[in-house]
Amino acid sequence: xxxxxxxxxxxxxxxxxxxxxxxxxxxxxxxxxxxxxxxxxxxxxxxxxxxxxxxxxxxxxxxxxxxxxxxxxxxxxxxxxxxxxxxxxxxxxxxxxxxxxxxxxxxxxxxxxxxx
Amino acid sequence: xxxxxxxxxxxxxxxxxxxxxxxxxxxxxxxxxxxxxxxxxxxxxxxxxxxxxxxxxxxxxxxxxxxxxxxxxxxxxxxxxxxxxxxxxxxxxxxxxxxxxxxxxxxxx
Numbered sequence: 001x002x003x004x005x006x007x008x009x010x011x012x013x014x015x016x017x018x019x020x021x022x023x024x025x026x027x028x029x030x031x032x033x034x035x036x037x038x039x040x041x042x043x044x045x046x047x048x049x050x051x052x053x054x055x056x057x058x059x060x061x062x063x064x065x066x067x068x069x070x071x072x073x074x075x076x077x078x079x080x081x082x083x084x085x086x087x088x089x090x091x092x093x094x095x096x097x098x099x100x101x102x103x104x105x106x107x108x109x110x111x112x113x114x115x116x
Numbered sequence: 117x118x119x120x121x122x123x124x125x126x127x128x129x130x131x132x133x134x135x136x137x138x139x140x141x142x143x144x145x146x147x148x149x150x151x152x153x154x155x156x157x158x159x160x161x162x163x164x165x166x167x168x169x170x171x172x173x174x175x176x177x178x179x180x181x182x183x184x185x186x187x188x189x190x191x192x193x194x195x196x197x198x199x200x201x202x203x204x205x206x207x208x209x210x211x212x213x214x215x216x217x218x219x220x221x222x223x224x225x
Contacts, residue, residue: 035215040125041217042120042218043159043215044215090158090159092158102147102149104164105161107160109156
């Protein structure tokens with residue numbers, strides 16, 4: 001009963017370092033999303049994917065890259081970490097959400113990332 | 117210009133009290149979802165409302181979508197400590213979910 005699994009759960013980086021956050025889902029969902037959550041600002045969409053091999057920019061994509069090589073995995077990369085990227089990162093997945101579909105998004109438990 | 121506003125931002129009440137939290141916007145939405153997020157976890161869907169004026173009940177929680185589909189409310193009757201969490205509204209606009217900053221609710225025993 002895994003659902004959406006994020007690794008790692010915690011990480012501390014120095015400014016300029018790079019890292020990759022991994023998201024895996026076992027629900028055969030087509031859509032996957034990466035969000036960041038900061039105090040008082042709600043969830044902001046970084047990138048999303050509507051299927052294997054496709055990605056698209058969200059609201060705050062700068063400084064991040066993503067890849068969806070396999071349907072079940074969605075990777076978020078920080079090329080050169082900056083203190084402004086200190087946040088809690090959430091991955092989510094859903095069935096297709098186009099049109100009037102109201103499919104729920106299923107979330108992982110987050111990765112807490114600190115950039116010093 | 118803030119697209120979505122949730123109020124209050126923070127609410128701390130005693131067990132057994134009633135409360136209402138709000139999600140307001142000037143935009144018209146095709147539907148709206150409410151999620152609850154507990155510390156250290158991701159949000160979990162509570163309900164989806166679609167029709168203007170729609171009311172849905174989930175045990176002691178009552179959700180209402182505004183007649184004009186611009187706002188929504190969540191009413192909790194006889195709040196319990198297990199209701200503690202961050203309540204997020206997420207209306208759908210142009211096929212994407214828009215997330216509010218949430219109402220942090222604490223129910224004291």
